[in-house]
Amino acid sequence: MPETGTPPPDILKPIKWPLRLTLWGMTAERITRAFWPLWSLLIAALGLLMLGVQDLVSVEWVWIAGAVFVAALGWAIWRGARMLVWPTRIEAMARLDGTLRGNPIQAALDDQAIGAADMGSQAVWQAHQARMRARLAEAKAVEPDLRVAKADPFALRYVALLAFAAALVFGSFLRVSSVTAMGPSGVDLAAGPAWEGWMEPPGYTRLPSVYLNDITAPGLSVPEGAQITLRMYGEVGALSVDESVSGRAVSPEAAQETAQDFAVLQSGRLAIDGPGGRAWDVSVTADAAPSVRREGEISSSYEGDAQIPFAASDDYGVVAGSARIELALDAVERDYLLAAEPESRPAIEVPLPMPIAGDRAEFTETLVENFSEHPWANLPVSLTISVEDEAGQTGQAEVETITLPGRRFFDPMAATVIEQRRALLWTRDNIPEISRIIRAVSHLPDDVFRSAVPFLRLRTILRQLEAAGPSMGDEQQAEIAKAMWDLAIILEEGDLASALERLQRAQERLSEAMKNGASEQEIAELMQELREATDDYLRQLSRQAQQQAEQNPEMAQSQDSMEMSKNDLQRMMDRIQELMEEGRMAEAQEALRQLQELMENMQVTQGQQGQSPGEQAMEGLGETLREQQGLSDEAFRELQEQFNPGQQGPEGQRGQQGQQGQQQGQQGQGRQGEEGRDGQGQMQGQGQGSQQGQQGQGGEQSLEDSLANRQQQLRDELNRQRQNLPGAGTEPGEAARDALRRAEEAMDGAEEALRGDDLAGAIDQQSQAMEALREGMRSLGEAMAQQQQQNPGQQGQQQGGEPGQQRDPLGRNAGANGNIGTDENMVQDEDVYRRARELLDEIRRRSGEGERPQEELDYLERLLERF
Structure with a gap:
């Protein structure tokens, strides 16, 4: 901005400092744009030196990089000097004036060009000058524009800044000085060559690194696989390495390299030859292979969970392991259906459990796995246990021939089905013989089947076997084997016709287990099954006693009975379990026989306060389940009659259905007059009695329509029970409602299906309904148990027992006032440490079941970490 004259000294006084700061900012702006490559190169080089890059490469590369850096540095200085033009005061004044309204600086410095002789024009000019000078007080320094994005489109300055920031975090200023030792000059030249060395053991050994410069002893013990790092400074060739520990062939040129890295694989000599050199006799400590052995007895649970204990050890720790199981064909008794040559099957490979917390150098664990469904279950197999350490070495236990644990079936029919399943999986050539055996054992179904559903499933399996023959495919073989397994489970654990049959079956299983020398875990599980069956039987007896009391009150009052509380039965079962644990099987058998006689002759009297709503709902659902089972049996008989007219079914001929329907109808009509506790008997009696009565009296409507109507009435009754189900708002109560809703669907x-004459489909739907009913009853029982825990005193009074005779969930007697608290020892007459071991094994087994909820698995892992 040219000056037209000499301004008065006070005109620019208000903008003195804004003008000066603007000038300085323009100077910084031009220096930045001219020399940004210079400082980018400087901080990039400093960052690389602080990170120690010069120590990772040979000295030749350091010299080359130094030469390139010096050339780039000279270019940056030349470029900056050529581009730098110092700003003038006039340029700063023009930039400052451009930021003000009306350019007041230029206006203040201007002179009046025309009209100077005119008084009016001169007055206007002076007013304009005064206004512009007043605006000078508003002037502020202009901020410099330090951006160089246009000159640096690839943002190289930020790359340099990032390298320097990383060096500040991970590097050190002390490492910069190491670059001075790479040339023959200065103090290092006077002091002679220098070297550094480190020995780093493998990470899995968890041993510290060793700085070789501090090792003055002639001997050096090194773990196998350790890494040696050597760095030699000074003139190339002044120092050389002579070593025989890596097993490599080193040429004279390679021995003089300034940076060397190699692994120690064998014992030998390591020497640095030259001024200031040193030598060591290296002794390699070999990494021992891990070892493993099977320890303790192999056991199995009632459900077939095999428990194989083992012990493993390693000098640094075991990381993984596996168990390999192969069929020991030479040890198999090759008789009957096992006489044929078996089909080839791959070996079983299962991973070994490792400790979640703690040292893995030496530990004992138990492999828990269920092999019950495998074709080799309960057959001789060869067991090979192997473990591996982090170095990749493996250790193997002695191959052992054992009997592969599997589930044991006590029901004769279930055991037969499992035996034929094993024969099918042994070889498909056994199919003709398997079909003949199945036909033979199911020839008289009334004698071996408790209901129609298992018989129907077995006939379906038989038809599939006969249709496929020995040429059946792998998928069909697996499908039929799965169906046979499910059938055996139903026969072994399935629905029983009554609580008494379930109780007798539990007693028979326990007696059979005692005769066969079952394990403690199997006996404990069978005892729990006996307790549950006893509770169910007592509930049914209680219901029957109440019905008899309502029908014949005089007879009920006149009967002579021996009173026994539920706690007395509990003590008898505790005594049986105690005798079995002590090995006194004869006395345990006698006590079990006395319990059987007592249960067969028992009659239960009701307390004065009646049943709770939960018990009433449970009884109603049980009645609905029995009636649904009856409908399913009738549908099965009708299906059998369609394919084999006139043939006897599992439970009678179709010609007898009219008479049965008439009798059931009369019973239903008789129930109409009774006042049930929840109204269930009246509704079921009206619906079923009328329908079955019509069927028995002449068959005015078809059997399918009669069954469909009865099914509809049963569904309506279940809907009413679901609406009145107790336990609302609790998780088990809602689960029970959901199960009953599925049963209703x-x-x-x-x-x-019945109305569409699809009897097979109807039977399948009825089976699903019965399964959902059972699930709903289980959930309802959990809800009742939860309510009992929340209100122990009230529940104890409802059960009619003395408060002092109640037991808490741990089996301890409660106090005299009904409280749960007691001073008894929680583990009575047991080995505390054995019980703790059993609990820990059970926690480990459950933690390995991936189908459990994630919350439960996390809780189990926390328990294992704690104990």
Whole structure:
């Protein structure tokens, strides 16, 4: 901005400092744009030196990089000097004036060009000058523009800044000085060559690194696989390495390299030859292979969970292991259906459990796995246990021939089905013989089957076997084997016709287990099954006693009975379990026989306060389940009659259905007059009595329509029970409602199938309904148990027992006032340490079941970490 004259000294006084700061900012702006490559190169080089890059490469590369850096540095200085033009005061004044309104600086410095002789024009000019000078007080320094993005489109300055920031975090200023030792000059030249060395053991050994410059002893013990790092400074060739520990062939040129890295694989000599050199006799400590052995007895649970204990050890720690199981064909008794040559099957490979916390150098664990469904279950197999350490070395236990644990079936029919399943999986050439055996054992179904459903499933399996023959495919073989397994489970654990049959079956299983020398865990599980069956039987006896009391009150009052509380039965079962644990099997058998006689002759009297709503709902659902089972049996008989007219079914001929329907109808009509506790008997009696009565009196409607109507009435009754189900708002209560809703939907599907004359589909839907009913009853029982825990005193009074005779969930007697607290020892007459071991094994087994909820698995892992 040219000056037209000499301004008065006070005109620019208000903008003195804004003008000066603007000038300085323009100077910084031009220096930045001219020399940004210079400082980028400087901080990049400093960052690389602080990170120690010069120590990772040979000295030749350092010299080359130094030469390139010096050339780039000279270019940056030349470029900056050529581009740098110092700003003038006039340029700063023009930039400052451009930021003000009306350019007041230029206006203040201007002179009046025309009209100077005119007084009016001169007055206007002076007013304009005064206004512009007043605006000078508003002037502020202009901020410099330090951006160089246009000159640096690839943002190289930020790359340099990032390298320097990383060096500040991970590097050190002390490492910069190491670059001075790479040339023959200065103090290092006077002091002679220098070297550094480190020995780093493998990470899995968890041993510290060793700085070789501090090792003055002639001997050096090194773990196998350790890494040696050597760095030699000074003139190339002044120092050389002579070593025989890596097993490599080193040329004279390679021995003089300034940076060397190699692994120690064998014992030998390591020497640095030259001024200031040193030598060591290296002794390699070999990494021992891990070892493993099977320890303790192999056991199995009632469900077939095999428990194989083992012990493993390693000098640094075991990281993994596996168990390999192969069929020991030479040890198999090759008789009957096992006489044929078996089909080839791959060996079983299962990983070994490792300790979640703690040292893995030496530990004992138990492999828990269920092999019950495998074709080799309960057959001789060869067991090979192997473990591996982090170095990749493996250790193997002695190959052992054992009997592969599997589930044991006590029901004769279930055991037969499992035996034929094993024969099918042994070889498909056994199919003709398997079919003949199945036909033979199911020839008289009334004698071996408790209901129609298992018989129907077995006939379906038989038809599939006969249709496929020995040429059946792998998928069909697996499908039929799965169906046979499910059938055996139903026969062994399935629905029983009554609580008494379930109780007798539990007693028979326990007696059979005692005769066969079952394990403690199997006996404990069978005892729990006996307790549950006893509770169910007592509930049914209680219901029957109440019905008899309502029908014949005089007879009920006149009967002579021996009173026994539920706690007395509990003590008898505790005594049986105690005798078995002590090995006194004869006395345990006698006590079990006395319990059987007592249960067969028992009659239960009701307390004065009646049943709770939960017990009433449980009884109602049980009645609904029995009636649904009856409908399913009738549908099965009708299906059998369609394919084999006039043939006897598992439970009678179709010609007898009219008479049965008439009798059931009369019973239903008789129930109409009774006042049930929840109204269930009246509704079921009206619906079923009328329908079955019509069927028995002349068959005015078809059997399918009669069954469909009865199914509809049963569904309506279940809907009413679901609406009045107790336990609302609790998780088990809602689960029970959901199960009953699914049962209702299955009943609706069965009704539609019956009306469409699809008896097979109806039977499937009825099976689903019965399964959902059982699930709902289990959930309802959990809800009742939860309520009992929340209100122990009230529940104890409802059960009619003395408060002092109640027991808490741990089996301890409660106090005299009904409180749960007691001073008894929680583990009575048991080995505390054995019980703790059993609990820990059970926690480990459950933690390995991936199908459990994630929350439960996390809780189990926390328990294992703690104990």
